[in-house]
Amino acid sequence: MVSKVKLNDSxxxxxxxxxxxxxxxxxxxxxxxxxxxxxxxxxxxxxASVRGVDTHGVANVVGYSKNAADGTYTVPQETRVISxxxxxxLVSGGNGIGLVSAYEAxxxxxxxxxxxxxxxxxxxxxxxxxxxxxxxxxxxxxxxxGMSMTTAAPAVRPAxxxxxxxxxxxxxxxxxxxxxxxxxxxxxxxxxASGKVGLARRIGVPIPAGWGVTxxxxxxxxxxxxxxNETWALNPLGNxxxxxxxxxxxxxxxxxxxxxxxxxxxxxxxLDRGENMSxxxxxxxxxxxxxxxxxxMMDDMIRELHDTPPLPGAERVLVPGDPEAxxxxxxxxxxxxxxxxxxxxxxxxxxxxxVEVVI
Amino acid sequence: MVSKVKLNDSxxxxxxxxxxxxxxxxxxxxxxxxxxxxxxxxxxxxxASVRGVDTHGVANVVGYSKNAADGTYTVPQETRVISxxxxxxLVSGGNGIGLVSAYEAxxxxxxxxxxxxxxxxxxxxxxxxxxxxxxxxxxxxxxxxGMSMTTAAPAVRPAxxxxxxxxxxxxxxxxxxxxxxxxxxxxxxxxxASGKVGLARRIGVPIPAGWGVTxxxxxxxxxxxxxxNETWALNPLGNxxxxxxxxxxxxxxxxxxxxxxxxxxxxxxxLDRGENMSxxxxxxxxxxxxxxxxxxMMDDMIRELHDTPPLPGAERVLVPGDPEAxxxxxxxxxxxxxxxxxxxxxxxxxxxxxVEVVI
Numbered sequence: 001m002v003s004k005v006k007l008n009d010s011x012x013x014x015x016x017x018x019x020x021x022x023x024x025x026x027x028x029x030x031x032x033x034x035x036x037x038x039x040x041x042x043x044x045x046x047x048a049s050v051r052g053v054d055t056h057g058v059a060n061v062v063g064y065s066k067n068a069a070d071g072t073y074t075v076p077q078e079t080r081v082i083s084x085x086x087x088x089x090l091v092s093g094g095n096g097i098g099l100v101s102a103y104e105a106x107x108x109x110x111x112x113x114x115x116x117x118x119x120x121x122x123x124x125x126x127x128x129x130x131x132x133x134x135x136x137x138x139x140x141x142x143x144x145x146g147m148s149m150t151t152a153a154p155a156v157r158p159a160x161x162x163x164x165x166x167x168x169x170x171x172x173x174x175x176x177x178x179x180x181x182x183x184x185x186x187x188x189x190x191x192x193a194s195g196k197v198g199l200a201r202r203i204g205v206p207i208p209a210g211w212g213v214t215x216x217x218x219x220x221x222x223x224x225x226x227x228x229n230e231t232w233a234l235n236p237l238g239n240x241x242x243x244x245x246x247x248x249x250x251x252x253x254x255x256x257x258x259x260x261x262x263x264x265x266x267x268x269x270x271l272d273r274g275e276n277m278s279x280x281x282x283x284x285x286x287x288x289x290x291x292x293x294x295x296x297m298m299d300d301m302i303r304e305l306h307d308t309p310p311l312p313g314a315e316r317v318l319v320p321g322d323p324e325a326x327x328x329x330x331x332x333x334x335x336x337x338x339x340x341x342x343x344x345x346x347x348x349x350x351x352x353x354x355v356e357v358v359i
Numbered sequence: 360m361v362s363k364v365k366l367n368d369s370x371x372x373x374x375x376x377x378x379x380x381x382x383x384x385x386x387x388x389x390x391x392x393x394x395x396x397x398x399x400x401x402x403x404x405x406x407a408s409v410r411g412v413d414t415h416g417v418a419n420v421v422g423y424s425k426n427a428a429d430g431t432y433t434v435p436q437e438t439r440v441i442s443x444x445x446x447x448x449l450v451s452g453g454n455g456i457g458l459v460s461a462y463e464a465x466x467x468x469x470x471x472x473x474x475x476x477x478x479x480x481x482x483x484x485x486x487x488x489x490x491x492x493x494x495x496x497x498x499x500x501x502x503x504x505g506m507s508m509t510t511a512a513p514a515v516r517p518a519x520x521x522x523x524x525x526x527x528x529x530x531x532x533x534x535x536x537x538x539x540x541x542x543x544x545x546x547x548x549x550x551x552a553s554g555k556v557g558l559a560r561r562i563g564v565p566i567p568a569g570w571g572v573t574x575x576x577x578x579x580x581x582x583x584x585x586x587x588n589e590t591w592a593l594n595p596l597g598n599x600x601x602x603x604x605x606x607x608x609x610x611x612x613x614x615x616x617x618x619x620x621x622x623x624x625x626x627x628x629x630l631d632r633g634e635n636m637s638x639x640x641x642x643x644x645x646x647x648x649x650x651x652x653x654x655x656m657m658d659d660m661i662r663e664l665h666d667t668p669p670l671p672g673a674e675r676v677l678v679p680g681d682p683e684a685x686x687x688x689x690x691x692x693x694x695x696x697x698x699x700x701x702x703x704x705x706x707x708x709x710x711x712x713x714v715e716v717v718i
Contacts, residue, residue: 085476085646087446117444118477122647145616161667161676173613175620183616185609191602208601218670237596237603242567243550244596244607250544250679251610254532256660257504257542261534264648267660287444288481289623301615301626305517305524311577314519320609 007054007337014335015343015359020046023350023359024061028097030353031068032075037100044099048131049336052327053186055195056131059342062349064097064128069353072274073097073127079104082124087112089121090263098127098276102148106135106280110142113282122258123278124265128152133172133186135280140176143291145283148172149255153271156190156252157233159245162216164233167268167276168194169255174321176285178295180302184321189252190234197234200224210239228273255279366413366696373694374702374718379405382709382718383420387456389712390427391434396459403458407490408695411686412545414554415490418701421708423456423487428712431633432456432486438463441483446471448480449622457486457635461507465494465639469501472641481617482637483624487511492531492545494639499535502650504642507531508614512630515549515611516592518604521575523592526627526635527553528614533680535644537654539661543680548611549593556593559583569598587632614638 024042029035041064049057067073077096081089089108093101105121112119129135132150139146152167168188175183188194192211200207201224212221212234225232237248252268258279260267265277285294308317331337338346343359350357380401387397400423408416426432436455440448448467452460464480471478488494491509498505511526527547534542547553551570559566560583571580571593584591596607611627617638619626624636644653667676690696697705702718709716 083647085643087476088643088646090647116475117446118479120477120642145621157670158664158667158676160669160673161664162670163667165664165667171610173609173616175616183612185613187603187606187609189606191597210602213670216668216671218672237606238550239602243569243598243602244546246677246679247546247548247596250532250546251530253542253660253664253679254544257532257534257657261653261656261660262504262642262644262647264652264656267656267663269660269663283479283621284444284447285621287447288442288449288621293623294620297620297623297626298616301612301620301628304626304628305520305612308517308520308522308524309575310519311516311521311572312575313577317517317520318605320605320612 007339012337012339013343014337016335017046017050017332019359020049020058020336023346023357024058026355027061027065027350027353028068030355031065033068033097034076037077037097040103041097041099044103044130044134047134049338050328050331051131051324052331053131053324054339055193058336058338058346060130062345065349065353068097077101086116087118087120091121091123093123093126095125095127098129098278101126102129102135102150102278102280103138105278106138106146106148106282109280109282110139110144113144113284114142117284117287119282121280122263124263126265126276126278127274128276129278131186132170133174133184136172136174137182137184139282140174140182142282143176143285145175145285146173147281148279149259150276150278151256151259151268151271152276153273154268155194155228155234156236157213159236159241159249162218164215164230165269166249166252166256167271168234169252169268171251171255175298176295177298177302178292180299181321181325183298183302183319184324189237189248189255191237191239191248192234194234197224201226211235366698371696371698372702373696375694376405376409376691378718379408379417379695382705382716383417385714386420386424386709386712387427389714390424392427392456393435396434396436396456399462400456400458403462403489403493406493408697409687409690410490410683411690412490412683413698414552417695417697417705419489421704424708424712427456436460445475446477446479450480450482452482452485454484454486457488457637460485461488461494461509461637461639462497464637465497465505465507465641468639468641469498469503472503472643473501476643476646478641480639481622483622485624485635485637486633487635488637490545491529492533492543495531495533496541496543498641499533499541501641502535502644504534504644505532506640507638508618509635509637510615510618510627510630511635512632513627514553514587514593515595516572518595518600518608521577523574523589524628525608525611525615526630527593528611528627530610530614534657535654536657536661537651539658540680540684542657542661542678543683548596548607548614550596550598550607551593553593556583560585570594
């Protein structure tokens with residue numbers, strides 16, 4: 001089975017999160033980001049690595065900073081409000097670094113929610129936002145519920161369809177608990193995120209039937225395909241008609257509507273690789289009920305879910321956010337393991353853009 | 360394969376939608392609903408039947424009106440606002456008919472969205488709301504996007520879990536198109552809705568592996584179980600770890616948070632059978648961008664999805680809402696087919712409560 005590559009002392013180097021923040025921020029600033037934007041971009045990538053979501057983590061500074069340097073991303077960038085109401089905004093990410101646009105959009109949503117209960121922002125002219133649930137989780141410290149979505153160029157077929165038409169179009173959702181760990185959902189609307197197929201290819205293991213099919217004949221794939229091309233597609237969550245593929249597909253189109261059509265930036269099949277439209281929302285819990293009562297009920301729910309007897313062969317029932325919180329506990333205490341090849345690449349990139357290597 | 364029971368001239372009777380509206384409304388009024396609430400409850404049930412969602416359709420007037428008559432549901436009922444802000448409300452459904460509470464909650468959300476861009480209502484003290492996407496679709500005529508969710512007592516196991524802990528916790532989402540038919544998503548977060556298992560039992564056909572498992576050993580079920588009990592559970596959408604069961608599970612808990620925890624009415628495993636907490640949201644599209652431009656892009660997206668080449672063996676690629684719109688075209692023109700046993704039961708119930716039988 002394909003799971004995460006286990007990082008250990010022989011294949012990775014532990015680096016304190018603070019040093020990563022400093023290093024990434026200095027690289028982003030060296031390629032033209034404002035210091036505030038450099039800090040934001042670094043913060044989002046470090047947060048993903050700290051939570052164990054390494055595919056969206058610190059190694060991405062290399063590609064992102066190259067895109068900024070060569071003009072693929074526009075820096076310095078501006079998150080420009082095109083239209084807004086008390087509770088809503090349509091913003092242009094100005095074709096800058098996606099992490100920054102989504103972060104600033106969620107700041108706008110939170111400010112609106114503080115004043116009026118709810119805030120929602122749809123984002124056009126955007127690029128890759130990394131771990132989408134990061135933006136949802138920004139709501140937590142304000143005692144709010146957060147939700148976030150993002151699109152991408154086609155990688156996934158519609159239910160019954162034999163062509164890539166949709167991005168993996170992930171959904172993020174975060175809600176604060178009290179004594180328990182916060183609820184944190186980060187999920188692609190495809191059976192599996194693209195990164196897992198690439199991972200299987202790199203480490204040379206088969207993938208389970210159900211993740212993707214050959215195009216146009218719909219044959220099962222168990223050998224990870226060699227990169228993104230038109231000969232195969234990921235399946236929508238549910239995979240087959242009988243197992244609910246119309247549901248994963250339907251959720252994916254919902255993401256396209258909120259991110260791409262509501263913003264006017266375009267739905268998945270109009271997007272080029274590297275283009276991503278996004279959407280964020282903040283909900284002020286205190287406008288509905290007492291926040292401590294809400295958190296106490298969250299705790300109660302999370303405990304009941306943890307106490308569910310597991311299926312034979314399963315160790316325990318998790319709550320969305322548990323794996324990320326486990327990783328965070330370890331990585332904040334012991335440093336963030338950075339795979340050795342990526343560690344070298346980040347150091348090399350720092351030297352290349354002329355900043356001090358501090359990791 | 361289990362699909363919908365095909366209603367035809369030998370097993371059903373076609374009744375004009377208007378006659379069903381009159382009949383159901385008179386029954387609800389006879390058992391103590393106000394005339395406005397009787398009309399609403401009838402309208403939601405007739406809409407489900409017109410759209411071909413017969414499990415949530417007109418036949419439910421029998422059980423609902425009995426619940427109202429015997430005090431299980433409180434009628435006349437009041438949708439009482441417990442707390443509110445410009446954009447949000449927490450309401451009590453007063454333990455009345457769930458259809459009415461959810462309808463009135465969505466009216467509140469739409470009014471708030473008209474004034475402030477967004478409206479969101481979480482509903483406690485509620486009962487069964489029928490076809491959940493109905494409430495989302497109420498937004499369409501106001502050029503808004505609608506979203507709706509509802510919970511239920513446990514029927515579904517968590518990912519990796521061997522106990523029913525979650526309702527089928529469905530999600531509804533609707534967005535207006537221009538010349539094309541509106542986008543309309545109505546999906547349980549389990550692999551399959553409970554009604555399909557009951558249907559397979561009634562018509563005596565096996566169910567596909569993947570819909571449910573035996574409890575506590577997790578064995579596959581292909582013979583439809585004999586009703587709701589503790590010996591089996593539905594699977595979350597995704598079913599297995601490798602196919603993304605944590606995603607269906609995660610979405611289900613998200614529904615519990617917005618409906619049950621945000622309202623304070625309680626999450627699934629605290630609910631008795633017949634208790635349902637709900638949540639609705641309205642988004643004023645015009646606050647983001649020109650509504651005609653939005654609808655034109657929706658049309659473009661829907662056409663591209665329809666034009667997707669189908670997998671071998673599949674007829675065509677659908678867009679969520681197509682099956683319901685096809686049923687609506689037929690049923691508004693030719694009458695709503697009501698299965699003969701249910702037709703007799705509705706007529707009998709009308710006579711029982713002392714109203715004229717008009718169907």
